[in-house]
Amino acid sequence: MLLIPCPWCGPRAESEFACGGEAGIVRPGAPDAVSDAEWADYLFMRTNHRGLHREQWWHAHGCRRWFIVRRDTVTCRIDGVEKMGSAGAAP
Amino acid sequence: MQGAPAMQRYSIFSLLRNALSHHERWQAAWRSPEPRPAYDVVIVGGGGHGLATAYYLAREHGITNVAVLEQGWLGGGNTGRNTTIVRSNYLWDEAAHLYELSLKLWEGLSQDINYNVMFSQRGVLNLGHSLQDMRDIHRRVNANRLQGIDAEVLNAAQVKAMVPILNTSPGARYPVLGASLQRRGGVARHDAVAWGFARAADARGVDIIQNCAVTGIRRENGRVVGVETSRGYIGAGKVGVVAAGNSSVLAAMAGLRLPLESHPLQALVSEPMKPVIHTVIMSNAVHGYISQSDKGDLVIGAGIDQYAGYGQRGSFHVIEGTLAAIVELFPSLSRVRMNRQWGGIVDICPDACPILGKTPVRGLYFNCGWGTGGFKATPGSGFVFAHTIARDEPHPQNAAFSLERFTSGYLIDEHGAAGVAH
Numbered sequence: 001m002l003l004i005p006c007p008w009c010g011p012r013a014e015s016e017f018a019c020g021g022e023a024g025i026v027r028p029g030a031p032d033a034v035s036d037a038e039w040a041d042y043l044f045m046r047t048n049h050r051g052l053h054r055e056q057w058w059h060a061h062g063c064r065r066w067f068i069v070r071r072d073t074v075t076c077r078i079d080g081v082e083k084m085g086s087a088g089a090a091p
Numbered sequence: 092m093q094g095a096p097a098m099q100r101y102s103i104f105s106l107l108r109n110a111l112s113h114h115e116r117w118q119a120a121w122r123s124p125e126p127r128p129a130y131d132v133v134i135v136g137g138g139g140h141g142l143a144t145a146y147y148l149a150r151e152h153g154i155t156n157v158a159v160l161e162q163g164w165l166g167g168g169n170t171g172r173n174t175t176i177v178r179s180n181y182l183w184d185e186a187a188h189l190y191e192l193s194l195k196l197w198e199g200l201s202q203d204i205n206y207n208v209m210f211s212q213r214g215v216l217n218l219g220h221s222l223q224d225m226r227d228i229h230r231r232v233n234a235n236r237l238q239g240i241d242a243e244v245l246n247a248a249q250v251k252a253m254v255p256i257l258n259t260s261p262g263a264r265y266p267v268l269g270a271s272l273q274r275r276g277g278v279a280r281h282d283a284v285a286w287g288f289a290r291a292a293d294a295r296g297v298d299i300i301q302n303c304a305v306t307g308i309r310r311e312n313g314r315v316v317g318v319e320t321s322r323g324y325i326g327a328g329k330v331g332v333v334a335a336g337n338s339s340v341l342a343a344m345a346g347l348r349l350p351l352e353s354h355p356l357q358a359l360v361s362e363p364m365k366p367v368i369h370t371v372i373m374s375n376a377v378h379g380y381i382s383q384s385d386k387g388d389l390v391i392g393a394g395i396d397q398y399a400g401y402g403q404r405g406s407f408h409v410i411e412g413t414l415a416a417i418v419e420l421f422p423s424l425s426r427v428r429m430n431r432q433w434g435g436i437v438d439i440c441p442d443a444c445p446i447l448g449k450t451p452v453r454g455l456y457f458n459c460g461w462g463t464g465g466f467k468a469t470p471g472s473g474f475v476f477a478h479t480i481a482r483d484e485p486h487p488q489n490a491a492f493s494l495e496r497f498t499s500g501y502l503i504d505e506h507g508a509a510g511v512a513h
């Protein structure tokens with residue numbers, strides 16, 4: 001089980017959280033100007049790489065806020081967290 | 092062909108003959124050749140699907156100048172880590188027909204490849220715990236019958252008669268209202284599937300090369316020309332990637348993106364016991380799957396961890412949750428000790444269906460996205476993927492499973508039938 005440092009509540013057990021997947025996926029602009037391929041990329045395609053990964057987590061059974069965790073997908077080591085909308089967290 | 096010695100057939104007579112020489116003269120099951128500079132087809136990934144692909148390339152299409160490159164050992168990926176459930180009772184026609192093609196191949200596989208894969212059609216039960224579960228079960232069973240696939244609905248008493256140790260009392264925490272049953276479903280010996288396909292492919296001239304990690308996919312003018320590996324560059328007319336949990340990593344080597352997320356999935360086995368469960372019991376609702384191997388161990392599968400992970404291990408609370416559910420369903424198992432626990436990396440696709448087909452790079456094909464449930468598809472997947480590679484066009488049975496479906500929107504939503512189950 002991961003020990004996840006919520007930026008508001010501090011380190012808590014993973015079972016309090018829900019993982020929201022890859023962070024930084026931006027919804028493409030004006031819908032009528034977006035091609036099917038761009039839309040597919042936004043909806044379905046994922047980086048899914050080995051190594052350091054920025055991902056969204058939700059403290060579902062705690063403060064109920066979303067934030068970003070930098071975690072290595074091979075070792076599971078957590079490198080740091082960012083609040084949503086903070087400088088490092090954009091977009 | 093570099094003089095592959097004729098494959099000695101396995102039979103009761105070869106067993107007796109080798110017993111006389113104390114089993115010290117068995118022929119190696121496959122050669123371990125040095126890689127050649129180039130092949131007509133290179134298959135990346137020596138799991139069951141990759142080895143089956145190589146076998147059917149040779150047998151069905153006469154393409155034998157083929158190498159299977161495996162970074163570790165054969166079947167060391169999900170093939171050797173899964174709970175071996177085989178069934179074909181999926182909901183949608185496209186998926187059901189693909190898995191049924193595979194189930195039909197399973198039924199003759201041991202004879203076909205002259206290797207006992209211990210395919211045992213002991214039946215697969217999917218439990219229903221609520222009225223909605225039962226409605227879904229009826230719908231799926233009806234769909235399967237229309238597809239020509241064997242399927243039955245059992246009521247609680249019939250389930251109890253089949254599995255006496257299952258807690259079907261009205262006061263149970265997870266009441267059992269009934270189940271779907273596919274009698275032709277069952278289990279197989281996972282290692283034997285990898286080894287059997289390897290031996291049969293090798294006998295037809297395929298080079299099986301272990302400890303050979305692919306690190307790059309070389310392309311020229313939009314066409315694949317070979318692969319960089321830990322054992323040097325290997326040229327290739329065509330490349331088929333069958334790398335399960337590592338598929339996105341391979342795709343990135345060719346500048347492609349896939350709709351996959353790799354997650355840990357765990358399983359565990361108990362100490363061996365006398366026979367208590369003679370069928371396969373699955374419960375999607377409580378994320379628990381159980382069968383008993385021929386050795387007597389209870390084989391139990393869990394759900395995936397929620398985060399992406401390549402570490403081939405998962406979190407303890409996931410198997411804790413699964414075992415809590417198993418003990419509610421089978422109270423008499425509460426004192427059974429677990430022997431071993433492990434994880435694999437499963438490539439989860441948004442519609443819980445595989446991707447099997449061509450890519451924007453000419454001569455490069457991907458077979459991935461089987462997620463938590465691809466063992467059952469091993470022979471069928473190899474069969475249609477070999478066709479796709481040999482003819483440069485999909486077999487009718489895998490045409491719907493293209494990468495383009497994520498652009499066209501033609502998804503095949505199998506979450507109901509496959510979501511968390513194997």
Ligand SMILES: Cc1cc2nc3c(=O)[nH]c(=O)nc-3n(C[C@H](O)[C@H](O)[C@H](O)COP(=O)(O)OP(=O)(O)OC[C@H]3O[C@@H](n4cnc5c(N)ncnc54)[C@H](O)[C@@H]3O)c2cc1C
Pocket residue numbers: 135136137138139140141160161162163164165166167168169170171172173174175176177303304305306333334335336337341356357358392433434435436437461462463464465466467468513
């Ligand atoms: C715990 C668990 C339980 C499961 N239970 C079931 C079940 O009951 N029923 C069912 O149908 N399915 C089940 N599955 C899913 C099933 O195991 C897989 O879908 C299936 O085995 C995939 O087969 P494969 O040959 O594609 O993959 P693998 O056997 O994983 O083969 C892929 C191979 O590619 C190799 N590879 C990766 N990258 C490279 C590289 N760069 N260079 C060279 N080689 C590389 C890997 O080492 C690996 O050996 C389960 C999976 C797990 C983990």
Ligand SMILES: [Zn+2]
Pocket residue numbers: 006007008009010059062063064065
């Ligand atoms: Zn919090």
